[in-house]
Amino acid sequence: MGRSPCCEKAHTNKGAWTKEEDERLIAYIKAHGEGCWRSLPKAAGLLRCGKSCRLRWINYLRPDLKRGNFTEEEDELIIKLHSVLGNKWSLIAARLPGRTDNEIKNYWNTHIRRKLMSCGIDPATHLPLQEQKMKMTISFVEGREEGDKSSSSSSGSCEEMCVWPARRRPEEVGEQKQWICPDLNLELCMSPPFQLPPPLPQVLFEEPVKRESFCFNCRLGVKNSSECNYCGGGFLGLSSGAVLDYRSLETS
DNA sequence: AAGAAGACCAACCGCAGCTGA
DNA sequence: TTCAGCTGCGGTTGGTCTTCT
Secondary structure, three states, X not given: OOOOOOOOHHHOOOOOOOHHHHHHHHHHHHHHOOOOOOOHHHHXXXXXXXXXXXXXXXXXXXXXXXXXXXXXXXXXXXXHHHHXXXXXXXXXHHOOOOOOHHHHHHHHHHHHHHHHHHOOEOOOOOOEHHHHHHHHHHHHHHHHHHHOOOOOOOOOOHHHHOOOOOOOOHHHOOOOOOOOOOOXXXXXXXXXXXXXXXXXXXXXXXXXXXXXXXXXXXXXXXXOOOOOOOOOOOEEEEOOOOEEEHHHHHHO
16 A cells, blocks of 8 residues: 655656746746645646645745844744744744745744753743753652652652643642642642643743733733733733633623 | 865655554 | 545755854
Protein backbone atom coordinates (compact mmCIF):
# COMPACT_ATOMS: atom_id res chain seq x y z
CA MET A 1 0.00 0.00 0.00
CA GLY A 2 1.58 3.18 1.15
CA ARG A 3 0.89 6.65 0.17
CA SER A 4 1.69 7.88 -3.28
CA PRO A 5 4.26 10.66 -3.34
CA CYS A 6 2.84 14.14 -3.48
CA CYS A 7 4.67 14.79 -6.72
CA GLU A 8 7.04 13.25 -9.18
CA LYS A 9 10.32 14.19 -7.61
CA ALA A 10 12.35 13.54 -10.73
CA HIS A 11 10.63 16.31 -12.64
CA THR A 12 10.26 19.00 -10.03
CA ASN A 13 12.45 21.93 -9.14
CA LYS A 14 13.61 22.38 -5.58
CA GLY A 15 15.26 25.15 -3.68
CA ALA A 16 14.90 28.88 -4.09
CA TRP A 17 12.16 30.19 -6.31
CA THR A 18 13.02 32.29 -9.35
CA LYS A 19 11.29 35.53 -10.22
CA GLU A 20 9.70 33.88 -13.21
CA GLU A 21 8.25 31.07 -11.10
CA ASP A 22 6.86 33.61 -8.66
CA GLU A 23 5.22 35.54 -11.45
CA ARG A 24 3.67 32.41 -12.91
CA LEU A 25 2.28 31.39 -9.56
CA ILE A 26 0.88 34.83 -8.81
CA ALA A 27 -0.69 35.09 -12.24
CA TYR A 28 -2.30 31.68 -11.93
CA ILE A 29 -3.73 32.29 -8.48
CA LYS A 30 -4.99 35.73 -9.50
CA ALA A 31 -6.81 34.11 -12.38
CA HIS A 32 -8.07 30.95 -10.72
CA GLY A 33 -7.86 31.52 -7.00
CA GLU A 34 -6.23 29.39 -4.33
CA GLY A 35 -6.85 25.71 -3.82
CA CYS A 36 -6.28 22.39 -5.53
CA TRP A 37 -2.57 22.64 -4.93
CA ARG A 38 -1.86 19.23 -6.35
CA SER A 39 -2.99 20.12 -9.81
CA LEU A 40 -1.89 23.74 -9.68
CA PRO A 41 1.75 23.31 -10.73
CA LYS A 42 0.85 21.55 -13.95
CA ALA A 43 -1.94 23.97 -14.73
CA ALA A 44 0.30 26.94 -14.02
CA GLY A 45 3.19 25.50 -15.97
CA LEU A 46 5.44 25.17 -12.94
CA LEU A 47 7.91 22.38 -12.33
CA ARG A 48 7.18 22.40 -8.62
CA CYS A 49 5.20 20.19 -6.32
CA GLY A 50 1.89 21.47 -5.03
CA LYS A 51 3.15 21.70 -1.50
CA SER A 52 5.99 23.91 -2.57
CA CYS A 53 3.60 26.20 -4.45
CA ARG A 54 1.29 26.45 -1.48
CA LEU A 55 4.15 27.29 0.85
CA ARG A 56 5.56 29.88 -1.49
CA TRP A 57 2.21 31.56 -1.86
CA ILE A 58 1.25 31.50 1.80
CA ASN A 59 4.61 32.52 3.20
CA TYR A 60 5.88 34.92 0.59
CA LEU A 61 3.66 35.90 -2.30
CA ARG A 62 0.29 36.55 -0.69
CA PRO A 63 -0.59 40.22 -1.20
CA ASP A 64 -1.85 40.76 2.34
CA LEU A 65 1.45 39.88 3.96
CA LYS A 66 3.01 42.43 6.24
CA ARG A 67 6.74 42.47 5.64
CA GLY A 68 9.28 44.02 7.93
CA ASN A 69 10.17 43.93 11.58
CA PHE A 70 7.85 42.83 14.32
CA THR A 71 6.58 45.60 16.57
CA GLU A 72 6.73 45.57 20.35
CA GLU A 73 2.98 44.99 20.42
CA GLU A 74 3.34 41.99 18.15
CA ASP A 75 6.15 40.68 20.35
CA GLU A 76 3.97 40.89 23.41
CA LEU A 77 1.03 39.30 21.71
CA ILE A 78 3.13 36.43 20.42
CA ILE A 79 4.49 35.75 23.89
CA LYS A 80 1.04 35.83 25.44
CA LEU A 81 -0.44 33.62 22.78
CA HIS A 82 2.46 31.19 22.98
CA SER A 83 2.00 30.89 26.73
CA VAL A 84 -1.56 29.84 26.05
CA LEU A 85 -1.34 27.92 22.82
CA GLY A 86 2.19 26.56 22.84
CA ASN A 87 3.76 25.86 19.47
CA LYS A 88 0.49 26.21 17.60
CA TRP A 89 2.02 28.61 15.15
CA SER A 90 -0.91 28.64 12.79
CA LEU A 91 -3.27 29.62 15.60
CA ILE A 92 -0.89 32.31 16.74
CA ALA A 93 -0.53 33.57 13.18
CA ALA A 94 -4.30 33.76 12.89
CA ARG A 95 -4.21 36.43 15.61
CA LEU A 96 -1.54 38.47 13.84
CA PRO A 97 -2.85 39.84 10.57
CA GLY A 98 -0.27 39.79 7.80
CA ARG A 99 2.06 37.40 9.56
CA THR A 100 2.56 33.77 8.65
CA ASP A 101 3.05 30.79 10.91
CA ASN A 102 6.46 30.20 9.42
CA GLU A 103 7.49 33.80 9.99
CA ILE A 104 6.32 33.74 13.59
CA LYS A 105 7.98 30.39 14.21
CA ASN A 106 11.27 31.68 12.87
CA TYR A 107 10.93 34.90 14.81
CA TRP A 108 10.19 32.99 17.98
CA ASN A 109 13.18 30.71 17.58
CA THR A 110 15.62 33.46 16.72
CA HIS A 111 14.47 36.41 18.80
CA ILE A 112 11.83 35.83 21.41
CA ARG A 113 13.26 32.63 22.84
CA ARG A 114 16.51 34.37 23.53
CA LYS A 115 14.74 37.42 24.88
CA LEU A 116 12.75 35.34 27.37
CA MET A 117 15.78 33.36 28.44
CA SER A 118 17.70 36.53 29.09
CA CYS A 119 14.80 37.59 31.33
CA GLY A 120 15.11 34.31 33.24
CA ILE A 121 12.00 32.74 31.75
CA ASP A 122 11.88 29.31 30.22
CA PRO A 123 10.44 29.87 26.73
CA ALA A 124 8.97 26.39 26.61
CA THR A 125 6.94 26.61 29.80
CA HIS A 126 6.93 30.36 30.44
CA LEU A 127 7.92 29.64 33.99
CA PRO A 128 10.75 31.45 35.70
CA LEU A 129 13.88 29.36 35.25
CA GLN A 130 14.55 29.39 38.99
CA GLU A 131 11.16 27.82 39.70
CA GLN A 132 11.76 25.32 36.94
CA LYS A 133 14.90 24.18 38.68
CA MET A 134 13.06 23.79 41.97
CA LYS A 135 10.27 21.91 40.28
CA MET A 136 12.72 19.48 38.78
CA THR A 137 14.31 18.95 42.15
CA ILE A 138 10.95 18.16 43.70
CA SER A 139 10.04 15.80 40.91
CA PHE A 140 13.21 13.97 41.62
CA VAL A 141 12.45 13.78 45.33
CA GLU A 142 8.90 12.63 44.70
CA GLY A 143 10.05 10.00 42.25
CA ARG A 144 12.55 8.65 44.71
CA GLU A 145 9.97 8.46 47.45
CA GLU A 146 7.56 6.71 45.23
CA GLY A 147 10.17 4.15 44.40
CA ASP A 148 11.12 3.62 48.00
CA LYS A 149 8.18 4.26 50.26
CA SER A 150 9.87 2.82 53.30
CA SER A 151 12.38 5.58 53.47
CA SER A 152 9.97 8.28 54.45
CA SER A 153 12.10 11.06 53.72
CA SER A 154 14.43 13.22 55.52
CA SER A 155 14.39 15.74 52.77
CA GLY A 156 12.52 18.32 54.71
CA SER A 157 8.95 19.13 55.66
CA CYS A 158 6.09 18.91 53.31
CA GLU A 159 6.05 22.64 52.94
CA GLU A 160 9.69 22.79 52.13
CA MET A 161 9.20 20.29 49.41
CA CYS A 162 6.35 22.05 47.74
CA VAL A 163 6.98 24.32 44.86
CA TRP A 164 5.22 25.33 41.74
CA PRO A 165 1.51 24.64 41.95
CA ALA A 166 1.10 22.86 38.69
CA ARG A 167 -2.61 23.38 38.54
CA ARG A 168 -3.80 26.40 40.39
CA ARG A 169 -7.40 26.99 41.01
CA PRO A 170 -8.56 30.28 39.56
CA GLU A 171 -8.81 32.05 42.87
CA GLU A 172 -5.28 31.12 43.66
CA VAL A 173 -3.84 32.84 40.65
CA GLY A 174 -2.09 36.00 41.57
CA GLU A 175 -1.05 35.24 45.09
CA GLN A 176 2.58 35.60 45.89
CA LYS A 177 3.18 32.08 47.14
CA GLN A 178 1.12 28.99 46.78
CA TRP A 179 2.24 25.89 48.52
CA ILE A 180 0.80 22.63 47.44
CA CYS A 181 1.63 19.46 49.23
CA PRO A 182 2.62 16.69 46.84
CA ASP A 183 1.23 14.11 49.23
CA LEU A 184 -2.27 15.36 48.55
CA ASN A 185 -3.96 14.37 45.39
CA LEU A 186 -5.24 17.80 44.56
CA GLU A 187 -5.99 16.71 41.07
CA LEU A 188 -8.72 14.48 42.42
CA CYS A 189 -10.03 16.20 45.49
CA MET A 190 -9.74 19.88 44.86
CA SER A 191 -9.61 20.66 41.20
CA PRO A 192 -12.72 21.98 39.51
CA PRO A 193 -14.68 19.62 37.26
CA PHE A 194 -12.93 20.65 34.10
CA GLN A 195 -9.54 20.31 32.54
CA LEU A 196 -7.39 23.33 33.08
CA PRO A 197 -4.54 24.05 30.73
CA PRO A 198 -1.12 24.67 32.27
CA PRO A 199 -0.81 27.78 34.42
CA LEU A 200 0.22 31.08 32.99
CA PRO A 201 3.20 32.90 34.41
CA GLN A 202 2.34 36.00 36.34
CA VAL A 203 5.14 37.91 34.73
CA LEU A 204 3.26 38.09 31.45
CA PHE A 205 0.29 39.91 32.88
CA GLU A 206 0.29 43.63 33.08
CA GLU A 207 -1.81 43.45 36.20
CA PRO A 208 -1.03 40.13 37.75
CA VAL A 209 -3.52 40.28 40.56
CA LYS A 210 -7.20 39.96 41.20
CA ARG A 211 -9.15 38.75 38.29
CA GLU A 212 -12.83 38.20 38.68
CA SER A 213 -13.08 35.65 35.94
CA PHE A 214 -10.97 33.83 33.43
CA CYS A 215 -11.46 32.31 30.02
CA PHE A 216 -12.05 28.59 30.03
CA ASN A 217 -10.55 28.26 26.65
CA CYS A 218 -7.24 30.02 27.05
CA ARG A 219 -7.33 30.80 30.78
CA LEU A 220 -6.43 34.42 30.46
CA GLY A 221 -8.09 36.76 32.88
CA VAL A 222 -11.15 38.54 31.61
CA LYS A 223 -12.12 41.93 32.90
CA ASN A 224 -15.42 43.70 32.44
CA SER A 225 -16.26 41.65 29.42
CA SER A 226 -18.49 38.79 28.49
CA GLU A 227 -15.87 37.17 26.33
CA CYS A 228 -12.16 36.61 26.27
CA ASN A 229 -10.11 39.39 24.73
CA TYR A 230 -7.70 36.93 23.21
CA CYS A 231 -9.57 33.92 21.97
CA GLY A 232 -13.11 35.20 22.02
CA GLY A 233 -14.17 32.37 24.29
CA GLY A 234 -17.55 32.81 25.89
CA PHE A 235 -17.22 30.35 28.73
CA LEU A 236 -15.82 32.12 31.72
CA GLY A 237 -14.84 30.62 35.03
CA LEU A 238 -15.68 32.49 38.19
CA SER A 239 -13.54 32.77 41.25
CA SER A 240 -15.98 30.50 43.05
CA GLY A 241 -15.13 27.75 40.61
CA ALA A 242 -18.53 27.90 38.99
CA VAL A 243 -18.90 27.98 35.25
CA LEU A 244 -20.86 30.59 33.43
CA ASP A 245 -21.58 30.85 29.74
CA TYR A 246 -22.11 34.52 29.25
CA ARG A 247 -23.08 34.05 25.64
CA SER A 248 -25.96 31.77 26.45
CA LEU A 249 -27.18 34.27 29.01
CA GLU A 250 -27.05 37.02 26.48
CA THR A 251 -28.91 35.12 23.83
CA SER A 252 -31.54 33.64 26.08
C1' DA B 1 41.33 41.34 4.36
C1' DA B 2 40.03 36.76 5.30
C1' DG B 3 38.20 33.04 7.65
C1' DA B 4 35.12 31.46 11.45
C1' DA B 5 31.08 31.66 13.95
C1' DG B 6 26.57 32.98 14.60
C1' DA B 7 22.08 34.69 13.03
C1' DC B 8 18.45 34.62 9.99
C1' DC B 9 14.87 32.76 7.16
C1' DA B 10 13.02 30.34 3.00
C1' DA B 11 12.05 25.94 1.93
C1' DC B 12 11.69 20.99 2.67
C1' DC B 13 10.06 16.76 5.00
C1' DG B 14 7.13 13.77 7.40
C1' DC B 15 3.09 13.25 9.85
C1' DA B 16 -1.77 13.94 11.28
C1' DG B 17 -6.39 15.10 10.36
C1' DC B 18 -10.15 15.56 7.29
C1' DT B 19 -13.00 14.06 3.47
C1' DG B 20 -15.18 11.36 0.16
C1' DA B 21 -15.65 7.04 -2.23
C1' DT C 1 -15.87 0.93 8.40
C1' DT C 2 -11.88 1.29 5.74
C1' DC C 3 -8.69 3.46 2.90
C1' DA C 4 -6.60 6.62 -0.42
C1' DG C 5 -6.01 11.37 -1.56
C1' DC C 6 -5.31 15.91 -0.20
C1' DT C 7 -4.22 19.75 2.76
C1' DG C 8 -2.16 21.94 6.57
C1' DC C 9 0.99 21.97 10.41
C1' DG C 10 5.23 21.86 13.01
C1' DG C 11 10.02 20.51 13.15
C1' DT C 12 14.20 20.72 10.76
C1' DT C 13 17.61 21.80 7.27
C1' DG C 14 20.71 24.33 4.65
C1' DG C 15 22.00 28.46 2.10
C1' DT C 16 22.99 33.30 2.66
C1' DC C 17 24.09 37.26 5.21
C1' DT C 18 26.27 39.61 9.12
C1' DT C 19 29.35 40.09 12.82
C1' DC C 20 33.42 38.91 15.17
C1' DT C 21 38.33 37.79 15.65
